[in-house]
Amino acid sequence: xKIQLASSYGFCFGVKRAIKIAEEHQGSKTYGPxxxxxxxxxxxxxxFDIGLAEKLxxxxxxxxxxxxxxxxxxDELSQLKAQENPIIDATCPYVTTPQNxxxxxxxxxYSIVIFGDKEHPEIKGVVSYAKDLRNAFIVRHEDELEGLxxxxxxxxxxxxxxxxxxxxxxxxxxxxxxxxxxxxxxxxNATFExxxxxxxxxxxxxxxxxIGGKHSSNTKQxxxxxxxxxxxxxxxxxxxxxxxxxFGGKKLCGISAGASTPDWIVQNxxxxxxxxK
Amino acid sequence: xKIQLASSYGFCFGVKRAIKIAEEHQGSKTYGPxxxxxxxxxxxxxxFDIGLAEKLxxxxxxxxxxxxxxxxxxDELSQLKAQENPIIDATCPYVTTPQNxxxxxxxxxYSIVIFGDKEHPEIKGVVSYAKDLRNAFIVRHEDELEGLxxxxxxxxxxxxxxxxxxxxxxxxxxxxxxxxxxxxxxxxNATFExxxxxxxxxxxxxxxxxIGGKHSSNTKQxxxxxxxxxxxxxxxxxxxxxxxxxFGGKKLCGISAGASTPDWIVQNxxxxxxxxK
Numbered sequence: 001x002k003i004q005l006a007s008s009y010g011f012c013f014g015v016k017r018a019i020k021i022a023e024e025h026q027g028s029k030t031y032g033p034x035x036x037x038x039x040x041x042x043x044x045x046x047x048f049d050i051g052l053a054e055k056l057x058x059x060x061x062x063x064x065x066x067x068x069x070x071x072x073x074x075d076e077l078s079q080l081k082a083q084e085n086p087i088i089d090a091t092c093p094y095v096t097t098p099q100n101x102x103x104x105x106x107x108x109x110y111s112i113v114i115f116g117d118k119e120h121p122e123i124k125g126v127v128s129y130a131k132d133l134r135n136a137f138i139v140r141h142e143d144e145l146e147g148l149x150x151x152x153x154x155x156x157x158x159x160x161x162x163x164x165x166x167x168x169x170x171x172x173x174x175x176x177x178x179x180x181x182x183x184x185x186x187x188x189n190a191t192f193e194x195x196x197x198x199x200x201x202x203x204x205x206x207x208x209x210x211i212g213g214k215h216s217s218n219t220k221q222x223x224x225x226x227x228x229x230x231x232x233x234x235x236x237x238x239x240x241x242x243x244x245x246x247f248g249g250k251k252l253c254g255i256s257a258g259a260s261t262p263d264w265i266v267q268n269x270x271x272x273x274x275x276x277k
Numbered sequence: 278x279k280i281q282l283a284s285s286y287g288f289c290f291g292v293k294r295a296i297k298i299a300e301e302h303q304g305s306k307t308y309g310p311x312x313x314x315x316x317x318x319x320x321x322x323x324x325f326d327i328g329l330a331e332k333l334x335x336x337x338x339x340x341x342x343x344x345x346x347x348x349x350x351x352d353e354l355s356q357l358k359a360q361e362n363p364i365i366d367a368t369c370p371y372v373t374t375p376q377n378x379x380x381x382x383x384x385x386x387y388s389i390v391i392f393g394d395k396e397h398p399e400i401k402g403v404v405s406y407a408k409d410l411r412n413a414f415i416v417r418h419e420d421e422l423e424g425l426x427x428x429x430x431x432x433x434x435x436x437x438x439x440x441x442x443x444x445x446x447x448x449x450x451x452x453x454x455x456x457x458x459x460x461x462x463x464x465x466n467a468t469f470e471x472x473x474x475x476x477x478x479x480x481x482x483x484x485x486x487x488i489g490g491k492h493s494s495n496t497k498q499x500x501x502x503x504x505x506x507x508x509x510x511x512x513x514x515x516x517x518x519x520x521x522x523x524f525g526g527k528k529l530c531g532i533s534a535g536a537s538t539p540d541w542i543v544q545n546x547x548x549x550x551x552x553x554k
Contacts, residue, residue, distance in 0.1 A: 164453055171452060171460075172445045181460040185452050 001277055003253045003270060004205070006197040010266060012190035012259040014092025018069040019262075021090040022050050028064035028088060029053045031080065032121055035069050035260040036216035039238055043262070059085060069260075071095045071125035095122055098157040098186040102136070103129040105155035110182060112136035113150065115170045116159030120217055123159055141166075142173040152179040160188040161218040161259070163195075190259060191218050198222050198256040202229035205254030207246055210235045211269050212258025219258030226256065238265050239272035247276055278554055280530045280547060281482070283474040287543060289467035289536040291369025295346040296539075298367040299327050305341035305365060306330045308357065309398055312346050312537040313493035316515055320539070336362060346537075348372045348402035372399055375434040375463040379413070380406040382432035387459060389413035390427065392447045393436030397494060400436055418443075419450040429456040437465040438495040438536070440472075467536060468495050475499050475533035479506035482531030484523055487512045488546050489535025496535030503533065515542050516549035524553055 011019075015035050022034055022044055029051035033041055044050040050066070053059045056079055064086040067077070071091040080087055091099075098114075106112050112130050116123040118138040130136035137148050154174055158167045164187055174181045202208050208226040212219025214237060226233035234246060247253060253273060257266050288296075292312050299311055299321055306328035310318055321327040327343070330336045333356055341363040344354070348368040357364055368376075375391075383389050389407050393400040395415040407413035414425050431451055435444045441464055451458045479485045485503040489496025491514060503510035511523055524530060530550060534543050 168449045168452060172449070175445060175448060175460050175462050176441055179462060181462070183448075183452050183458045183460060185456060185458070 001247060001250050001253055003255065003273055004201060005266075006194070006201045006254065006256040008193040008197040009255070010194070010257040010259070010261050010263060012188065014069050014094055014188075015260055018090035018092065019044070021088060022066055023048050025064055025066060025088050026050070028066050029059065030066045030068055031059070031072055031076070032068045032070070034066065034090065036213035036219070036258075037260040037262065037265075038213065039265055040260070040262045056080070059083070061085070064088060067091050068121065069095070070120070070122040071099060072121070073125050073128035075128065092160070094160050094186070094188045095125065098126045098160070098184065099129045101155065101157050101184050101186070102126055103131070105182065106131040106136065109151075110153045110155040111151040113145070113154055113156045113170065113174060114138045114159070115156065115162055115167050116140070117217065120159060126157065139170060142169045145170065145173050150174070150178060153182075154178050154180070155182040155184065157184045157186045159217070160186060161191045161221065162187055163221065164192070191221075194218070194256065194259065195222060195225050198254075199225050199229055201254040201256065202226040202233065205230050205252045206232060207250045207252075208233040208254045208256070209242070209269060209273070210256050210258070211238070211266055212261045213237060216258045216260050219260070222256055222258055226254075230254070236269065239268045242269065242272055242276070244276045247273065278524060278527050278530055280532065280550055281478060282543075283471065283478045283531065283533040285470040285474040286532070287471070287534040287536070287538050287540060289465065291346050291371055291465075292537055295367035295369065296321070298365060299343050300325050302341055302343060302365050303327070305343050306336065307343045307345055308336070308349055308353070309345045309347070311343065311367065313490035313496070313535075314537040314539065314542075315490065316542055317537070317539045333357070336360070338362070341365060344368050345398065346372070347397070347399040348376060349398070350402050350405035352405060369437070371437050371463070371465045372402065375403045375437075375461065376406045378432065378434050378461050378463070379403055380408070382459065383408040383413065386428075387430045387432040388428040390422070390431055390433045390447065390451060391415045391436070392433065392439055392444050393417070394494065397436060403434065416447060419446045422447065422450050427451070427455060430459075431455050431457070432459040432461065434461045434463045436494070437463060438468050438498065439464055440498065441469070468498075471495070471533065471536065472499060472502050475531075476502050476506055478531040478533065479503040479510065482507050482529045483509060484527045484529075485510035485531045485533070486519070486546060486550070487533050487535070488515070488543055489538045490514060493535045493537050496537070499533055499535055503531075507531070513546065516545045519546065519549050519553070521553050524550065
């Protein structure tokens with residue numbers, strides 16, 4: 001069996017940047033997991049003494065606080081600043097953009113529509129920048145727009161890891177019903193590059209392994225894209241989850257990895273599959 | 278054969294308003310044809326002495342000038358004002374809106390994309406409000422966007438009589454390639470109401486007569502929609518163009534009329550078809 005990596009996979013710009021920032025601030029605490037990858041977070045803990053504060057109570061006065069890649073809600077950031085903790089901002093610049101857009105547009109009286117998952121930390125952060133939360137709406141599907149009290153002037157942003165086709169469906173529904181729709185395409189290209197490369201490889205592969213955190217939005221999407229081309233597509237967090245039965249009689253094993261998956265985990269998975277052959 | 282009118286047809290708000298304005302200014306001249314209907318223009322000429330200036334040279338110093346429903350280019354309006362001709366503005370308010378949007382958005386540094394026909398008087402007027410014509414682009418199809426030097430911030434408007442589905446295709450292509458797309462849905466509902474009603478009737482009819490000017494964008498679209506449901510759909514300007522052969526063996530004759538078609542022409546057409554039965 002041949003093992004082949006997708007032509008683009010793994011860490012995006014924002015994640016690489018956040019890890020570099022964390023490594024440069026040994027002994028600090030991240031506020032929420034820095035990225036959606038437990039193994040990498042353990043590596044930062046063991047190698048750089050990077051702690052984890054899950055909530056404000058976990059932050060002690062002497063802590064330097066690293067803001068996670070996905071950003072955090074505005075009021076929590078204000079509280080950290082009020083406590084005078086040193087703040088190191090590792091928010092991905094592609095996430096800072098929709099935060100700023102939401103702040104600006106809601107200040108100018110636009111209704112805000114955010115295409116994304118309201119439980120995702122990125123979106124919890126982005127929506128918190130709306131001036132009036134009663135005029136900011138998070139939707140995952142155009143059907144959810146029905147009946148919302150959206151004004152005639154509306155600004156739209158997207159979670160950085162969403163699919164453009166789905167974003168357009170939401171935007172189109174808005175355009176047909178509102179006078180002005182100000183569309184900010186905040187979807188990040190890095191996600192698509194990994195997705196396109198995974199799809200291309202999944203077309204040829206008879207087994208696909210997607211490596212990434214089970215809570216990672218972009219990893220789950222990668223897995224779903226691979227599954228649509230290759231039935232035997234599996235999502236694993238690391239090499240310990242590989243099942244030897246997946247590879248029996250296969251000719252081409254494709255590998256992709258989510259934007260929060262470090263190269264060393266990808267290498268461990270490849271080594272393990274090699275050993276199983 | 279039964280004759281049935283579409284549940285919505287004929288004059289829109291802007292046309293009714295323009296004719297009323299013209300009738301109230303007996304002896305004035307319209308600058309360009311007031312609406313796209315020769316017969317109604319003749320009626321205004323005969324009944325209200327409304328003249329027609331095709332170009333600036335046709336306007337004499339003593340003329341009161343009625344601005345046509347479709348609006349006119351900004352520089353021609355300025356020239357008329359400079360000549361101190363009394364101006365009576367019959368531009369449809371739904372056309373003034375995109376004119377103002379183009380002026381505002383180009384002033385703010387946005388590229389302008391106009392979905393419409395560059396030969397149509399409405400669009401000649403709308404585009405003239407762009408601050409810099411090198412940064413304003415008129416397209417009828419998303420393919421025409423390729424290679425245009427459109428900035429990352431772009432504002433989009435549509436000719437009032439265009440189909441929303443086609444507008445969305447242009448908008449979607451822009452969203453995928455530009456950071457901010459400010460979409461102003463300037464398509465007029467009156468057009469859709471006539472279109473939806475014509476489509477509904479054309480489904481049941483075995484012959485459809487669409488009455489309107491052959492230069493009228495919305496009439497041509499009505500005709501094309503009817504044709505997609507009923508092969509025997511014909512576009513006529515008035516009753517003189519009816520061909521008796523169209524009605525042989527038919528059971529239901531549907532009738533629709535463009536937004537510039539007066540009721541008296543619709544009635545003449547119905548009377549003639551009744552006589553042919």
